[in-house]
Amino acid sequence: MNESTFAPGGGQPGLQAVGSVAVRTFAAQQGSGDEGTHHGPAGRNDQQESDRFIGFETDLQEGQLYDPDAEYEPDPEYAATLAPDAARQRRERVGPTGRPLPYFPIPGPVTDHGPAKIIAMCNQKGGVGKTTSTINLGAALAEYGRRVLLVDFDPQGALSVGLGVNPMELDITVYNLLMERGLAADEVLLKTAVPGMDLLPSNIDLSAAEVQLVSEVARESTLQRALKPLMQDYDYIVIDCQPSLGLLTVNALTAAHTVIVPLECEFFALRGVALLTETIEKVRERLNPELQLDGILATMYDSRTVHSREVLARVVEAFDDHVFHTVIGRTVRFPETTVAGEPITTYASNSVGAAAYRQLAREVLARCHAE
Ligand SMILES: Nc1ncnc2c1ncn2[C@@H]1O[C@H](COP(=O)(O)OP(=O)(O)O)[C@@H](O)[C@H]1O
Numbered sequence: 001m002n003e004s005t006f007a008p009g010g011g012q013p014g015l016q017a018v019g020s021v022a023v024r025t026f027a028a029q030q031g032s033g034d035e036g037t038h039h040g041p042a043g044r045n046d047q048q049e050s051d052r053f054i055g056f057e058t059d060l061q062e063g064q065l066y067d068p069d070a071e072y073e074p075d076p077e078y079a080a081t082l083a084p085d086a087a088r089q090r091r092e093r094v095g096p097t098g099r100p101l102p103y104f105p106i107p108g109p110v111t112d113h114g115p116a117k118i119i120a121m122c123n124q125k126g127g128v129g130k131t132t133s134t135i136n137l138g139a140a141l142a143e144y145g146r147r148v149l150l151v152d153f154d155p156q157g158a159l160s161v162g163l164g165v166n167p168m169e170l171d172i173t174v175y176n177l178l179m180e181r182g183l184a185a186d187e188v189l190l191k192t193a194v195p196g197m198d199l200l201p202s203n204i205d206l207s208a209a210e211v212q213l214v215s216e217v218a219r220e221s222t223l224q225r226a227l228k229p230l231m232q233d234y235d236y237i238v239i240d241c242q243p244s245l246g247l248l249t250v251n252a253l254t255a256a257h258t259v260i261v262p263l264e265c266e267f268f269a270l271r272g273v274a275l276l277t278e279t280i281e282k283v284r285e286r287l288n289p290e291l292q293l294d295g296i297l298a299t300m301y302d303s304r305t306v307h308s309r310e311v312l313a314r315v316v317e318a319f320d321d322h323v324f325h326t327v328i329g330r331t332v333r334f335p336e337t338t339v340a341g342e343p344i345t346t347y348a349s350n351s352v353g354a355a356a357y358r359q360l361a362r363e364v365l366a367r368c369h370a371e
């Protein structure tokens with residue numbers, strides 16, 4: 001994938017379609033046509049309109065969601081909890097977290113945008129789903145008509161790669177935005193193939209910022225200052241943090257209104273979380289009194305294993321209402337989307353994984369309105 005996928009500084013519409021070329025290439029490599037990820041319009045019912053609004057094009061029966069192209073079928077009971085509309089949901093449902101699952105309404109369109117709510121996707125552990133959640137929560141919010149900016153704040157540039165950008169080919173990244181006074185954010189911004197979703201990309205240059213910022217005045221609020229001019233243009237800014245609690249992560253927490261902590265549903269999930277919540281507490285006390293732990297997001301959940309269910313129960317025991325009702329299931333679809341360079345909401349639009357991130361977006365929006 002070359003850098004022409006993205007059009008810096010506002011974007012040229014003609015280039016945006018390149019994202020789907022990547023999908024075709026990938027599908028061809030897999031020896032299957034890209035039509036495999038889509039379902040025909042047969043058997044639509046009266047949910048058709050709302051389904052189309054949220055990107056569903058399916059011939060699924062009531063309460064069913066499945067992904068025929070995934071390696072194995074998701075647990076239908078788990079999938080049923082992700083149905084996007086009240087009509088398909090059983091009343092008085094219990095969600096995967098063991099608590100009654102509220103109904104998260106499909107959000108209406110918005111006409112005005114901004115000021116942005118900034119979310120830091122944070123866990124000092126690697127491989128827990130931070131980058132995956134940033135891309136897919138962002139894409140789902142954008143599907144619901146919100147303007148979204150994703151900030152790649154990891155020198156590894158995985159978020160940029162996951163959106164089809166080759167970070168090595170970038171001359172200007174979020175690093176320059178942090179370090180060069182007078183550089184306009186527009187010069188760094190890339191449009192993604194998802195309408196309404198932009199990216200501040202990063203690459204290995206950012207690792208130098210961690211060292212260089214140490215001698216700066218107000219070094220912890222550098223990102224906050226850099227994002228300020230963009231606040232009015234977006235409804236949500238999601239920052240994908242690096243797997244450490246260093247100065248970059250402290251910058252993200254200082255800029256953020258809320259934190260989402262993805263936790264992989266495996267045995268050591270809770271190890272290190274105390275240190276993370278301590279760090280969040282310190283940032284709140286000293287730098288950012290507004291900061292809230294929005295939620296713990298359970299990821300890579302496999303409802304069929306006792307182990308996954310036990311870990312999730314422990315997480316709920318420890319964090320109670322801070323745990324999102326939405327739980328992200330484990331599916332091979334997510335690693336595939338990284339190769340394809342696009343979100344699951346477009347790569348496999350009617351998959352269970354896409355439904356899960358759409359529900360997360362509705363839950364985030366519902367929490368936001370409740371405040
Ligand atoms: N729900 C999931 N099911 C299966 N694999 C997943 C899921 N979420 C993420 N992954 C995969 O796990 C790996 C790590 O995820 P990633 O989002 O990069 O974590 P982090 O950013 O916390 O390091 C990636 O290969 C990703 O594709």
Ligand SMILES: [Mg+2]
Pocket residue numbers: 130131132154158159240241
């Ligand atoms: Mg990551």
